[in-house]
Structure formats: structure tokens, C-alpha cells
Amino acid sequence: MSTVDVVTPVDTSVPTGLGAPVARLEGRDKVTGAARYAYEHTPDGVLYGWIAQSSVTTGTIMGSNRDEVLRMPGVRAVVMHDQAPHLEDAEDGELLVLQSAAVAYRGQPVALVLADTFDTAREAASALRVEYDEGGIDVVLSTDHPTLYAPETVNAGFETDTSQGDVDAAMADSSVTIDETYETAALFNSPMEPHATVATWVDGRLDVLDSNQGTSGVATSLATLFSLDPAVVRVRAQHVGGGFGSKGSARPVVVLASIGAMLSGRPVKLAYTRQMMFSLSGYRTPTISRIRLAADSGGHLSALSHQTYSHSSTLQEFTEQTAEPTRHLWAAPSRLMTHRLARLDVPTPRWMRAPGEAPGIYAVESAMDELALKLEIDPVELRLRNEPEVDPHTGQPFSSRHLVECLTRGAELFGWHDRDPRQGVRRIGRWLVGTGVAAATYPASVMPAGARVTALPGGRFSVGVNATDIGQGARTVMAQIAAAELGVPVDLIDLSIADSDLPTAGVAGGSSGTASWGWAVTKASRQVTELLSQGQPVPPEGLEVVVDIEEDIAAMSDHSRFAYGAQFVEARVDLDSGEIVVPRMVGVFAAGRIMNARTARSQFVGGMTMGLSMALHEHGMLDPTQGDYGNHDFATYHVAANADVGSIEVEWLDEEDPHLAPMGGKGIGEIGNVGAAAAVANAVAHATGVRVRDLPIQPDKLL
Ligand code: MOS
Structure with missing residues (x-):
């Protein structure tokens, strides 16, 4: 039996309603089917x-039986590279679909089939034979791949290499060192709703219903690709069934559907199948991280190095910022962090929940566990001894950190205090039992956003903010923030979201959505309140204020802003089969003010589950002879489900941080997925005495 418990330190009597566990406003529509997702239009x-996808890994299209397929009843078009409109580069080579005869990876789109029915389209695509x-x-x-290079910057603009002191010398001088390599498998974003688009092209206007995490960015990409005035492109994403980063930008699906609509003059519906998701949505690159640690006998780090390798396609550079979070987590006089990228014949990797932090913190927090064992210092204590005064990378003061409090509260909640450090010595029946801990961190970011708030006659307010609700509860939390600022109940707010015709805003990504959109809503609401308090009359069409927060962001104080957390896990391993079960996970987080206890809890629990999944289950299995990953469905790519964990307990600190966006939250979408994999791996090592350094940890690796 699985139970998911939560301890929620939230005062629901707060009159503003911010923080209260308000149920998702569209929840009923979703569970009754009234909410329409993109493909349902x-x-x-x-x-x-x-x-139609390439059946070779690389090569050149030489011909096809397109004419034959076109004669099938109900088939309207088979669009290949020789017929597609020219596309301008929108800074993502993966979006330049059907632009040449060259094939860059197995599964790349080679044709778009259009037909009168769903079944005819599928049948026609399977009848298409392409010669290559x-x-x-x-x-x-590999760490010696001939194409490896140092990109100019890595994902999100972070520095490729950073160095201080002399790691080699510190390693040579220290009596206690760790020099180990940790690997993570390719991981695939698997939202419940695959990517889908309905595109309409009428009178020179492109109207798109799409499943994405941010309509402003998708609209901008489409305008660039098709050389259109941004004013004629509209993208909406009213309901989105998850994304995890894979819907953070335009994907080939929305470009192909738009091409189809433009060429046919009819609306076009297009979706990825679950199988296509593994080639065309973006995924987490496999990573290789060499970690070196040196410490004195008291456990104080003298050297910390994280050198990491990942891959991208030949179409587009994308470098997972795997060593970036390590820069901010622990201090040492000598530090070296590097990123190297190999360009391979693979689909282009992209964002997946906590890009950088998820694989990077797995590596460094596994190494910290190995160091603690060598030093015979408790792993919680080792981290407490290494708590830095200021951000080790930037030297800035922390806006707030509270990692020590997360670790100590987590240890208390988990029952860590009398832990026996020896590995492989506890048994319950046929199970070896172990426990593990890891720290978590994720940046608290804000991105430019606009909002429009209108006081309506009769006391209602119309609020327009280009947030996207990918299931995390953005619709509900934006209404709560507006209601709190305007001093009215949530049901007096008429909210519009997820429409590129609204003021421009950033994605539901980088754990920045709530802070960014919410700041704009707060600012506009305060201005409307001010006007009303000055006695401004409300005209019949309403009293409208439109704002953006660019100046406000530029004026933010000079602080290091991150959320922190501590992950604790119990693992049991079957002595004979190596089967691994996780009866219990505990996470304690410091993430600033929590806006909605219910939706926040879902984010933490979901993130921790995803970390567990990364540690034990998800495994993109590369076929080196055919190219591409061999597992393209949920039968062969297991994503952790309810049965894969006993209980997950989440708690958050009541953290006040005056250096954030005015609501005071740090962002919580990703941090649950940080550190959880390390805590699982550390618990498995504690249970068995076997340290597996390549994820996922599967039974055969323990035997
Ligand atoms: Mo998340 S990977 O920033 O959508």
C-alpha cells in the first residue's frame, strides 16, 4: 500500500488566501473532460x-514512393523537403524541419502527411517508402570522443569552465580524497499529454492551439521561422498535460502543423505519438561527471572539482549545465568545473526538469557520501561542516539559504540520529536496509513578464497574464495572487492565461513562472488598487492597467538567490534478486513563501518521484549499431508510479526572504527533482556496500 503524507506548515487563516491550499480552479473541468486540450479541438x-520519420541514422534522401501514397483515397498531401516553405533560423536547428535532404538522426521528420482522417494519415505515413x-x-x-569541445557557454548562458586555486595540488596534498566518475542515462520527458498542435492559416494570420509551456516564445519562434509579423501569429495553450521542460519552446510539431495549414489552406491537427516523444520532444542528454574531492581529517573540503561530458545533435548545440549547481553548493579553496560537449548523430537534447541540477547534484552528492564514509563522519554532519558563508562561486551574500535547517529538520523527521554508518550490515528478513541523504539546490529566478489588470463595474476584476498551467496550478495561484493584492475573494477574478495576445511573458520553466508572472500581476493589481483608492471612477469598459517588470528585475539587490532542500531516503535491497524498493522518502525544503500548500505539495512530491525514477528506473537504452534509443514506449521505459515508493513526506520551512519578487517565493517546480537520485543511490550503497556509479541502479548492477 502506498501513502503520500504531507506536513503542511501553512496558516490558512491568512486573509489574503496566499498560501492557502486552494483547489485547482479548473480541476473539475479536467476530471470531467470539459477542459479541452490542444488535440481535442x-x-x-x-x-x-x-x-513520417527517418528510418536511417544519417544519410541523404534519394527518393520516395510519394506519388503512390498520394493516390491513396483521402490523402491530401505528402510534404517533403522539396516542397516545404523556406524557414528562417529561429536559433534552434531542430525546428528547421523539411529543409534539406540530409538526415541528422534516426527519427527525424522526413515528411508530413495530410489526410481527411486520422487513420488515413497514419496509414499513408506507414505506406511511405523513403530511399536513402x-x-x-x-x-x-565517451570522455575521449573526437568531437568533444568546450562550448562558449552552456545552457541558460552559464560559464563553461571556471577555476580557482589548484585542484591537482590540493588532491596530492590531502590524505582523504575521492576521484570517481558518475554517469546518468538519457532520460525522456514523458508528460501525460504528448505534444500536439491545431494550426489554422486564414487571411495571412496563423492561429495555433498548442501544448506548450509558454505561448510568447512559441509565437516568436513561429514569426521568425515563417518571416511573419509577430502581430499575425497567435498561440494559445489553455490546458497542458505536463511538459517537464520538453514544451518550454517550439518543437517540430508546431512548425509542421503550421506548414501543413499554410500549404493546404485548411486547419491541421498534428500530435506526437508516445513513440515519437522519444525522438522529437527533447530529452536529457546522458551525462558523465568526474568528481574530485579533497578534505582534511575534519571533513573540510580543500578541493572540489566537477568535470562533465554530455552530447548534443549535429543540428543544434545544447549543453546541459551539469557542473553549474556544484559551483554554488559547496566551497573549497581549490575548485575546477568544466563542461565538454560531443556532437553526435542523435536527436537534440533539451530541457528536462532541473537541467544541470538533476544529474550534477546526483554526482557531487554521491561523492560527498563516499567522502563521509572514508572520513568516518556522518553524511549530514559532513555537509553541516562545509556550509559556506557566502555563495562560493559569486561571493555574493545569500538572499537566504537555510540548508542547515533543512538538513537538521529532515534528519529529525526521518529519524536519522542513531544511524549506523556501516554499509551492508542491516537486515529485515531477506532485505538489506540502508538510508541516504543528499542536499538539493535550484536557482530562484525571475524572467520578464507583463500583466493586465482591469477593474470592472460591479466589483469584479479581469486579470490577463500569459502564464501557462501545465498542471502545476498556475491558473489557481495567479488568481490567488491577484485576489490577495486586490483584496477580494478569488471568485471575483476573471483570469485569462496562456495566450500570446496577452502581454509577453516567459515560460512555465526554470522554476521561475510563479515569481515572474506573479510579480507582474502584483504590480498591476497594486496600481489598480491605488487608482481606485484615489477615487478614479470605473468606466463601463473597465479601468485597465498594463505593466511589465523589466525595470523591477534590473533593480533587484545583489544577492545569490537559490532554493535549498534536504532529501532523505530509505532503501531495501533483496539479498537474492537485487530488487530495490524504497519504503520512504522525506524532503524538507527552503523555498521562500509557499503560495498554495496543495499545489506546492504536488510539485515537491512529483519532483521527488522523478528523482527516484531517475535513480532506479528511467533508462534510455542506446543502440550503438542502429543509432537512437531502443525503448520508445512505457512498456520498455518505466517511469516511477505509485507502487514504486511507500511514503513520501514533504515539509517546508516557513522562510521569509525580502530579496525576492514581492510575493516572496523562490520557485518550486524543479528542486524536488534535485538530490533525490543521490539520496536513493546513497541509501542503496548504505544497504548493500555496493556503490553503483551509473544510473539507473538496476538489480544486475548489485549482484
Ligand atoms: Mo523546466 S526543464 O525549466 O521546464
Whole structure:
């Protein structure tokens, strides 16, 4: 039996309602089917699209039986590279679909089929035979791959290499060192709703219903790709069934559907199948991290180095910032962090929940556990002894940190105090039992955002903010923030979100959505309140204020802003089969003010589950002879489910931080997925005495 418990330190008597566990406003619509997701819209005259994918890893398209397929009843078009409109580069080579005969990876789109029905489109795509002049296959990442290079910057603009002191010398001088390499498998974003688009092209206007995490960015990409005035492109994403980063920017699906609509003059519906998700949505690159630690006998670090390797496609550079979080977590006089990238014949990796932090913190927090064992210092204590005064990378003061409090509260909640440090010595029946801990951190970011708030006659307020609700509860929390600022109940707010015609805003990503959109809503609401308090009359069309927060962001104080957490895990391993079960996970987080106890809890629990999944289950299995990953469905790519964990307990500190956006939250979408994998791996090592350094930890690696 699985139970998920939560301890929620929230005062629901706060009159503003901010922090209260308000249920999702659209929850009923979602569970009754009244909420319409992108693919559930069916405009009159719609054509159904299907993507035909390359069946070779690299090569050149030489010909096809397209004419034959076009003669199938109900088939309207088979669009290949020789017919697609020219696309301008929107800074993502993966979006330049059907632009050339060259194939860059197995599964790349080679044709868009349009037909009168869904089944005809699918049938026609499977009947399409494409001839290729096949090229080579270079798909295996290694630390000596000949294409490895140092990119100018890594994802999100972070520095590629940073160095201080002399790590080699510190390693040579220290009696206690760790020098180990940790690997993570390719991981695939697997939202419940695959990517989908309904595109309409009428009178020179492109209207798109799409499943994405941010309509402003998708609209901008479409305008660039098709050389359109941004004013004629509208993208909406009213309901989105998850994304995890894979919907953070335009994906080939929305470009292909738009091409189809433009060429056919009819609306086009196009979706990825679950199988296509593994090639066309973006995924987490496999990572290799060499970690070196040196410490004195008291456990104080003298050297910390994280040198990491990942891959990208030949179409687009994307470098997971795997060593970036290590820069901010622990201090040492000598430090070296590097990123190297190999360009391979693979689909382009992209964002997946906590890009950088998820694999990077797994590596460094596993190494810290190994160091603690060598030093015979408790792993919680080792971290407490290394708590830095200021951000070790920037030297800035922390806006707030409270990692020590997360670790000590977590240890108390978990029952860590009398832990026996010896590995592989506890048994319950046929199970070996162990416990593990890891720290977590994730940046508290804000991105530019606008909002529009209108006081309506009769006391209602219309609030427009281009937030996207990908299931995390953005719709509800934006209404709560507006209601709190305007001093009215949530049900007096008429909220519009997820429409690129609203003031421009950033994505539901980087754990920045609530802080960014919420800041704009707060600012506009305060201005409306001010006008009303000055006695401004409300005209019939309403009293409207439109704001953006660019100046406010630029004026933020000079602080290091991160959320922190501590993850605790119990693991049991079957002595005979190596089966691993996780009866219990505990997470304690310091993430500033929590806006909604219910939706926040979901984010933490979901993130921790995803970390567990990364540690034990999710495994993109590369086929080096065919290129591409061999597992393209949920039968062969297991994502952790309820049965994979006993209880998950979440608690958060009542943290006040005056250096954040005015609501005071740090962002919580990703931190639950940070450190959880390390805590699982550390618990498995404690249970068994076997340290597995490549995820996922599967039974055969323990035997
Ligand atoms: Mo998240 S990977 O920033 O959508």
C-alpha cells in the first residue's frame, strides 16, 4: 500500500488566501473532460497530419514512393523537403524541419502527411517508402570522443569552465580524497499529454492551439521561422498535460502543423505519438561527471572539482549545465568545473526538469557520501561542516539559504540520529536496509513578464497574464495572487492565461513562472488598487492597467538567490534478486513563501518521484549499431508510479526572504527533482556496500 503524507506548515487563516491550499480552479473541468486540450479541438474542414520519420541514422534522401501514397483515397498531401516553405533560423536547428535532404538522426521528420482522417494519415505515413543514401553512425558519448569541445557557454548562458586555486595540488596534498566518475542515462520527458498542435492559416494570420509551456516564445519562434509579423501569429495553450521542460519552446510539431495549414489552406491537427516523444520532444542528454574531492581529517573540503561530458545533435548545440549547481553548493579553496560537449548523430537534447541540477547534484552528492564514509563522519554532519558563508562561486551574500535547517529538520523527521554508518550490515528478513541523504539546490529566478489588470463595474476584476498551467496550478495561484493584492475573494477574478495576445511573458520553466508572472500581476493589481483608492471612477469598459517588470528585475539587490532542500531516503535491497524498493522518502525544503500548500505539495512530491525514477528506473537504452534509443514506449521505459515508493513526506520551512519578487517565493517546480537520485543511490550503497556509479541502479548492477 502506498501513502503520500504531507506536513503542511501553512496558516490558512491568512486573509489574503496566499498560501492557502486552494483547489485547482479548473480541476473539475479536467476530471470531467470539459477542459479541452490542444488535440481535442476540431475546427471545420480540419486535416489530420502524421509525421513520417527517418528510418536511417544519417544519410541523404534519394527518393520516395510519394506519388503512390498520394493516390491513396483521402490523402491530401505528402510534404517533403522539396516542397516545404523556406524557414528562417529561429536559433534552434531542430525546428528547421523539411529543409534539406540530409538526415541528422534516426527519427527525424522526413515528411508530413495530410489526410481527411486520422487513420488515413497514419496509414499513408506507414505506406511511405523513403530511399536513402545511408551515412555513418556516431552515437556513443565517451570522455575521449573526437568531437568533444568546450562550448562558449552552456545552457541558460552559464560559464563553461571556471577555476580557482589548484585542484591537482590540493588532491596530492590531502590524505582523504575521492576521484570517481558518475554517469546518468538519457532520460525522456514523458508528460501525460504528448505534444500536439491545431494550426489554422486564414487571411495571412496563423492561429495555433498548442501544448506548450509558454505561448510568447512559441509565437516568436513561429514569426521568425515563417518571416511573419509577430502581430499575425497567435498561440494559445489553455490546458497542458505536463511538459517537464520538453514544451518550454517550439518543437517540430508546431512548425509542421503550421506548414501543413499554410500549404493546404485548411486547419491541421498534428500530435506526437508516445513513440515519437522519444525522438522529437527533447530529452536529457546522458551525462558523465568526474568528481574530485579533497578534505582534511575534519571533513573540510580543500578541493572540489566537477568535470562533465554530455552530447548534443549535429543540428543544434545544447549543453546541459551539469557542473553549474556544484559551483554554488559547496566551497573549497581549490575548485575546477568544466563542461565538454560531443556532437553526435542523435536527436537534440533539451530541457528536462532541473537541467544541470538533476544529474550534477546526483554526482557531487554521491561523492560527498563516499567522502563521509572514508572520513568516518556522518553524511549530514559532513555537509553541516562545509556550509559556506557566502555563495562560493559569486561571493555574493545569500538572499537566504537555510540548508542547515533543512538538513537538521529532515534528519529529525526521518529519524536519522542513531544511524549506523556501516554499509551492508542491516537486515529485515531477506532485505538489506540502508538510508541516504543528499542536499538539493535550484536557482530562484525571475524572467520578464507583463500583466493586465482591469477593474470592472460591479466589483469584479479581469486579470490577463500569459502564464501557462501545465498542471502545476498556475491558473489557481495567479488568481490567488491577484485576489490577495486586490483584496477580494478569488471568485471575483476573471483570469485569462496562456495566450500570446496577452502581454509577453516567459515560460512555465526554470522554476521561475510563479515569481515572474506573479510579480507582474502584483504590480498591476497594486496600481489598480491605488487608482481606485484615489477615487478614479470605473468606466463601463473597465479601468485597465498594463505593466511589465523589466525595470523591477534590473533593480533587484545583489544577492545569490537559490532554493535549498534536504532529501532523505530509505532503501531495501533483496539479498537474492537485487530488487530495490524504497519504503520512504522525506524532503524538507527552503523555498521562500509557499503560495498554495496543495499545489506546492504536488510539485515537491512529483519532483521527488522523478528523482527516484531517475535513480532506479528511467533508462534510455542506446543502440550503438542502429543509432537512437531502443525503448520508445512505457512498456520498455518505466517511469516511477505509485507502487514504486511507500511514503513520501514533504515539509517546508516557513522562510521569509525580502530579496525576492514581492510575493516572496523562490520557485518550486524543479528542486524536488534535485538530490533525490543521490539520496536513493546513497541509501542503496548504505544497504548493500555496493556503490553503483551509473544510473539507473538496476538489480544486475548489485549482484
Ligand atoms: Mo523546466 S526543464 O525549466 O521546464
